[in-house]
Amino acid sequence: EAGVTQFPSHSVIEKGQTVTLRCDPISGHDNLYWYRRVMGKEIKFLLHFVKESKQDESGMPNNRFLAERTGGTYSTLKVQPAELEDSGVYFCASSQFFQETQYFGPGTRLLVL
Amino acid sequence: AQRVTQPEKLLSVFKGAPVELKCNYSYSGSPELFWYVQYSRQRLQLLLRHISRESIKGFTADLNKGETSFHLKKPFAQEEDSAMYYCALGGATNKLIFGTGTLLAVQP
Numbered sequence: 103e104a105g106v107t108q109f110p111s112h113s114v115i116e117k118g119q120t121v122t123l124r125c126d127p128i129s130g131h132d133n134l135y136w137y138r139r140v141m142g143k144e145i146k147f148l149l150h151f152v153k154e155s156k157q158d159e160s161g162m163p164n165n166r167f168l169a170e171r172t173g174g175t176y177s178t179l180k181v182q183p184a185e186l187e188d189s190g191v192y193f194c195a196s197s198q199f200f201q202e203t204q205y206f207g208p209g210t211r212l213l214v215l
Numbered sequence: 216a217q218r219v220t221q222p223e224k225l226l227s228v229f230k231g232a233p234v235e236l237k238c239n240y241s242y243s244g245s246p247e248l249f250w251y252v253q254y255s256r257q258r259l260q261l262l263l264r265h266i267s268r269e270s271i272k273g274f275t276a277d278l279n280k281g282e283t284s285f286h287l288k289k290p291f292a293q294e295e296d297s298a299m300y301y302c303a304l305g306g307a308t309n310k311l312i313f314g315t316g317t318l319l320a321v322q323p
Binding site: 150201205207208 | 259305308309312315
């Protein structure tokens with residue numbers, strides 16, 4: 103069974119540009135989560151989808167971040183415009199049911215110059 | 216406030232020595248605690264969760280509500296245990312709150 107996949111694995115962009123990260127959860131997993139770890143800090147929750155609906159987006163840092171999950175399958179996280187402090191590793195996770203184990207993807211390393 | 220504290224950034228032990236990775240939490244409700252591990256060049260993966268009370272790869276962790284702790288223990292460290300270990304807190308909202316992580320280095 104394929105695990106959670108994320109694309110791209112790395113992205114280097116300039117401040118002010120736009121970047122879109124993609125996450126494909128494990129097939130059949132209704133719950134999808136985004137987390138990120140910025141330099142020197144802990145992994146922090148961004149938001150949680152149940153199917154195509156945003157269940158909890160309390161961790162989204164500001165309105166430069168937009169997450170979507172059209173059709174309840176894969177999800178995208180767009181950062182527009184990117185700032186230097188957005189650099190870090192963005193993780194996606196999925197789970198089949200609420201409060202079940204979350205399976206993580208390999209992460210996308212974002213560097214904003 | 217919900218918080219997870221891992222006081223040690225780095226823990227270095229020799230092979231065969233006991234290991235204890237500390238984790239303390241702050242949570243007003245009924246907590247659900249996890250240990251995740253990230254080996255070099257691999258993704259974050261669940262090591263164990265308190266609700267299942269399993270022993271994985273020789274690791275155990277007991278939830279101590281009185282001390283609000285969930286320390287990870289292993290009696291005899293192996294070199295392949297070298298990795299980054301994260302304690303995480305889950306609750307009613309399902310989002311995980313992570314500690315800053317402890318890098319375990321097992322020396323030969």
